[in-house]
Amino acid sequence: MNWDELKREEERKRDAAYDPAQRWLHIQQTITWAEANLPTHLRRNRPRTRGPTGQTISIPTGQ
Amino acid sequence: MNVDAIFQALNREQVDYLLIGGMNFLLRHQPELTFDVDVWVRDDPVNLERLNRALRSLDAQWGPTEAEWKPVPDDWHWLRGQAVFCVTTAHGALDVFRDVRGLEGRYDECSQRAVPSTTGTGVKFMALADQDMLTCQEALPPSDRKLKRMEVLRAALQRAKDR
Numbered sequence: 001m002n003w004d005e006l007k008r009e010e011e012r013k014r015d016a017a018y019d020p021a022q023r024w025l026h027i028q029q030t031i032t033w034a035e036a037n038l039p040t041h042l043r044r045n046r047p048r049t050r051g052p053t054g055q056t057i058s059i060p061t062g063q
Numbered sequence: 064m065n066v067d068a069i070f071q072a073l074n075r076e077q078v079d080y081l082l083i084g085g086m087n088f089l090l091r092h093q094p095e096l097t098f099d100v101d102v103w104v105r106d107d108p109v110n111l112e113r114l115n116r117a118l119r120s121l122d123a124q125w126g127p128t129e130a131e132w133k134p135v136p137d138d139w140h141w142l143r144g145q146a147v148f149c150v151t152t153a154h155g156a157l158d159v160f161r162d163v164r165g166l167e168g169r170y171d172e173c174s175q176r177a178v179p180s181t182t183g184t185g186v187k188f189m190a191l192a193d194q195d196m197l198t199c200q201e202a203l204p205p206s207d208r209k210l211k212r213m214e215v216l217r218a219a220l221q222r223a224k225d226r
Contacts, residue, residue: 013129
Protein backbone atom coordinates (compact mmCIF):
# COMPACT_ATOMS: atom_id res chain seq x y z
CA MET A 1 0.00 0.00 0.00
CA ASN A 2 1.55 3.34 -0.98
CA TRP A 3 1.34 6.51 1.09
CA ASP A 4 -1.82 7.89 -0.56
CA GLU A 5 -3.61 4.54 -0.36
CA LEU A 6 -2.66 4.22 3.30
CA LYS A 7 -4.02 7.70 4.12
CA ARG A 8 -7.30 7.00 2.31
CA GLU A 9 -7.66 3.63 4.01
CA GLU A 10 -7.01 5.18 7.43
CA GLU A 11 -9.70 7.81 6.81
CA ARG A 12 -12.14 5.21 5.52
CA LYS A 13 -11.58 3.00 8.56
CA ARG A 14 -12.05 5.86 10.99
CA ASP A 15 -15.24 7.01 9.27
CA ALA A 16 -16.57 3.46 9.49
CA ALA A 17 -15.62 3.12 13.16
CA TYR A 18 -16.84 6.55 14.29
CA ASP A 19 -19.99 6.58 16.35
CA PRO A 20 -22.34 8.68 14.14
CA ALA A 21 -23.77 10.72 17.03
CA GLN A 22 -20.33 11.49 18.41
CA ARG A 23 -19.05 12.34 14.94
CA TRP A 24 -21.87 14.81 14.44
CA LEU A 25 -21.22 16.38 17.84
CA HIS A 26 -17.50 16.68 17.07
CA ILE A 27 -18.23 18.33 13.72
CA GLN A 28 -20.46 20.92 15.37
CA GLN A 29 -17.85 21.56 18.05
CA THR A 30 -15.16 21.94 15.40
CA ILE A 31 -17.13 24.58 13.53
CA THR A 32 -17.72 26.49 16.78
CA TRP A 33 -14.11 26.21 17.88
CA ALA A 34 -12.77 27.25 14.48
CA GLU A 35 -15.04 30.28 14.32
CA ALA A 36 -13.91 31.43 17.76
CA ASN A 37 -10.27 30.94 16.86
CA LEU A 38 -10.17 32.60 13.46
CA PRO A 39 -8.24 35.86 13.21
CA THR A 40 -10.72 38.64 14.03
CA HIS A 41 -10.78 40.02 10.50
CA LEU A 42 -11.88 36.61 9.18
CA ARG A 43 -14.70 35.87 11.60
CA ARG A 44 -18.06 35.64 9.92
CA ASN A 45 -20.34 36.32 12.86
CA ARG A 46 -19.22 39.87 13.48
CA PRO A 47 -18.67 43.02 11.46
CA ARG A 48 -15.71 42.76 9.17
CA THR A 49 -12.52 44.59 9.92
CA ARG A 50 -9.56 45.19 7.68
CA GLY A 51 -7.02 42.37 7.47
CA PRO A 52 -3.25 42.58 7.78
CA THR A 53 -2.85 43.54 4.13
CA GLY A 54 -5.38 46.33 4.35
CA GLN A 55 -7.76 44.46 2.08
CA THR A 56 -11.22 43.37 3.04
CA ILE A 57 -11.46 39.60 2.91
CA SER A 58 -14.24 38.31 0.70
CA ILE A 59 -16.17 35.55 2.43
CA PRO A 60 -19.73 34.56 1.60
CA THR A 61 -22.00 35.82 4.33
CA GLY A 62 -25.37 34.91 2.94
CA GLN A 63 -26.33 38.57 2.79
CA MET B 64 -14.03 19.00 18.48
CA ASN B 65 -12.20 20.75 21.26
CA VAL B 66 -8.89 21.46 19.56
CA ASP B 67 -7.54 23.14 22.68
CA ALA B 68 -7.93 19.88 24.60
CA ILE B 69 -5.93 18.01 21.95
CA PHE B 70 -3.09 20.56 22.01
CA GLN B 71 -3.14 20.63 25.81
CA ALA B 72 -2.76 16.85 26.00
CA LEU B 73 0.16 16.93 23.56
CA ASN B 74 1.78 19.84 25.39
CA ARG B 75 1.29 18.25 28.80
CA GLU B 76 3.23 15.19 27.66
CA GLN B 77 5.85 17.41 25.97
CA VAL B 78 5.23 15.85 22.57
CA ASP B 79 7.35 17.45 19.84
CA TYR B 80 4.76 18.14 17.11
CA LEU B 81 3.73 20.60 14.42
CA LEU B 82 0.18 21.46 13.44
CA ILE B 83 -0.24 20.82 9.73
CA GLY B 84 -3.17 20.43 7.32
CA GLY B 85 -6.49 22.20 7.07
CA MET B 86 -6.70 23.40 10.67
CA ASN B 87 -3.31 25.10 10.35
CA PHE B 88 -4.43 26.78 7.14
CA LEU B 89 -7.73 27.79 8.69
CA LEU B 90 -6.14 29.35 11.77
CA ARG B 91 -3.55 31.30 9.84
CA HIS B 92 -5.24 32.18 6.57
CA GLN B 93 -8.84 31.53 5.63
CA PRO B 94 -11.85 29.59 6.83
CA GLU B 95 -11.81 26.15 5.25
CA LEU B 96 -13.97 23.14 5.85
CA THR B 97 -11.97 20.78 8.05
CA PHE B 98 -13.12 18.29 10.63
CA ASP B 99 -9.92 16.91 12.02
CA VAL B 100 -6.61 18.00 13.49
CA ASP B 101 -3.45 16.92 11.68
CA VAL B 102 -0.19 16.79 13.57
CA TRP B 103 3.28 15.83 12.40
CA VAL B 104 5.31 14.33 15.23
CA ARG B 105 9.05 13.93 15.61
CA ASP B 106 9.66 10.30 14.78
CA ASP B 107 11.83 9.05 17.60
CA PRO B 108 11.13 6.52 20.37
CA VAL B 109 11.03 9.06 23.21
CA ASN B 110 8.59 11.28 21.36
CA LEU B 111 6.38 8.39 20.23
CA GLU B 112 6.18 7.20 23.82
CA ARG B 113 5.09 10.68 24.91
CA LEU B 114 2.63 10.79 22.04
CA ASN B 115 1.13 7.49 23.14
CA ARG B 116 0.61 8.83 26.66
CA ALA B 117 -1.11 11.91 25.22
CA LEU B 118 -3.31 9.73 22.98
CA ARG B 119 -4.33 7.60 25.95
CA SER B 120 -5.22 10.68 27.96
CA LEU B 121 -7.43 11.75 25.05
CA ASP B 122 -9.17 8.34 25.04
CA ALA B 123 -7.86 7.76 21.53
CA GLN B 124 -9.02 4.72 19.64
CA TRP B 125 -7.57 3.03 16.58
CA GLY B 126 -7.60 -0.37 14.94
CA PRO B 127 -5.97 -2.21 12.07
CA THR B 128 -9.54 -2.58 10.76
CA GLU B 129 -12.78 -0.86 11.74
CA ALA B 130 -13.96 -4.13 13.31
CA GLU B 131 -10.93 -4.10 15.62
CA TRP B 132 -11.32 -0.44 16.66
CA LYS B 133 -10.35 -0.08 20.33
CA PRO B 134 -8.48 2.12 22.81
CA VAL B 135 -4.83 2.52 21.87
CA PRO B 136 -2.53 0.18 23.80
CA ASP B 137 -0.30 1.05 26.74
CA ASP B 138 2.78 0.10 24.79
CA TRP B 139 3.72 2.80 22.28
CA HIS B 140 5.34 0.42 19.77
CA TRP B 141 2.10 0.13 17.77
CA LEU B 142 2.95 3.63 16.51
CA ARG B 143 5.94 2.12 14.71
CA GLY B 144 3.56 0.16 12.47
CA GLN B 145 2.91 2.73 9.76
CA ALA B 146 3.54 6.33 8.70
CA VAL B 147 0.11 7.79 9.42
CA PHE B 148 -2.73 7.00 11.81
CA CYS B 149 -6.25 8.42 11.75
CA VAL B 150 -7.61 8.03 15.27
CA THR B 151 -10.74 9.05 17.10
CA THR B 152 -10.45 10.82 20.45
CA ALA B 153 -12.92 12.02 23.06
CA HIS B 154 -12.47 15.49 21.57
CA GLY B 155 -12.58 14.69 17.86
CA ALA B 156 -10.70 13.18 14.95
CA LEU B 157 -6.91 13.37 15.02
CA ASP B 158 -4.49 12.45 12.24
CA VAL B 159 -0.97 11.64 13.38
CA PHE B 160 1.83 11.71 10.83
CA ARG B 161 5.26 10.28 11.51
CA ASP B 162 6.35 11.71 8.19
CA VAL B 163 4.73 14.05 5.73
CA ARG B 164 4.57 13.63 2.00
CA GLY B 165 6.74 16.20 0.26
CA LEU B 166 8.69 16.91 3.46
CA GLU B 167 10.07 13.44 4.11
CA GLY B 168 12.87 13.34 6.66
CA ARG B 169 12.80 17.12 7.14
CA TYR B 170 11.10 17.43 10.52
CA ASP B 171 14.01 19.29 12.15
CA GLU B 172 14.26 21.78 9.30
CA CYS B 173 10.51 22.42 9.30
CA SER B 174 10.40 22.64 13.07
CA GLN B 175 13.02 25.40 13.04
CA ARG B 176 10.95 27.60 10.77
CA ALA B 177 7.58 26.65 12.26
CA VAL B 178 5.40 29.49 13.51
CA PRO B 179 4.88 29.74 17.29
CA SER B 180 1.13 30.19 17.73
CA THR B 181 -1.57 30.26 20.38
CA THR B 182 -5.25 29.45 20.24
CA GLY B 183 -7.90 31.95 21.30
CA THR B 184 -7.69 30.66 24.87
CA GLY B 185 -3.91 30.87 24.95
CA VAL B 186 -2.92 27.26 24.33
CA LYS B 187 0.45 27.18 22.62
CA PHE B 188 1.29 25.14 19.52
CA MET B 189 3.79 25.22 16.68
CA ALA B 190 2.39 25.57 13.17
CA LEU B 191 3.98 24.40 9.93
CA ALA B 192 5.24 27.41 7.95
CA ASP B 193 3.48 28.55 4.77
CA GLN B 194 6.27 27.49 2.42
CA ASP B 195 6.18 23.98 3.87
CA MET B 196 2.37 23.83 3.67
CA LEU B 197 2.71 24.67 -0.02
CA THR B 198 5.36 22.00 -0.53
CA CYS B 199 2.96 19.43 0.98
CA GLN B 200 0.22 20.41 -1.45
CA GLU B 201 2.58 20.30 -4.43
CA ALA B 202 3.60 16.77 -3.50
CA LEU B 203 0.04 15.47 -3.62
CA PRO B 204 -1.47 13.82 -6.69
CA PRO B 205 -3.12 16.60 -8.77
CA SER B 206 -6.62 15.33 -7.97
CA ASP B 207 -5.97 15.64 -4.20
CA ARG B 208 -4.46 19.12 -4.26
CA LYS B 209 -6.40 21.97 -2.71
CA LEU B 210 -6.03 24.62 -5.38
CA LYS B 211 -7.60 27.46 -3.43
CA ARG B 212 -5.31 26.78 -0.49
CA MET B 213 -2.29 26.76 -2.80
CA GLU B 214 -3.32 30.06 -4.32
CA VAL B 215 -3.71 31.70 -0.90
CA LEU B 216 -0.38 30.32 0.30
CA ARG B 217 1.43 31.57 -2.80
CA ALA B 218 -0.09 35.01 -2.33
CA ALA B 219 0.91 35.06 1.36
CA LEU B 220 4.47 34.03 0.52
CA GLN B 221 4.66 36.71 -2.16
CA ARG B 222 3.40 39.36 0.27
CA ALA B 223 6.01 38.29 2.83
CA LYS B 224 8.72 38.51 0.14
CA ASP B 225 7.58 41.99 -0.93
CA ARG B 226 7.73 43.36 2.59
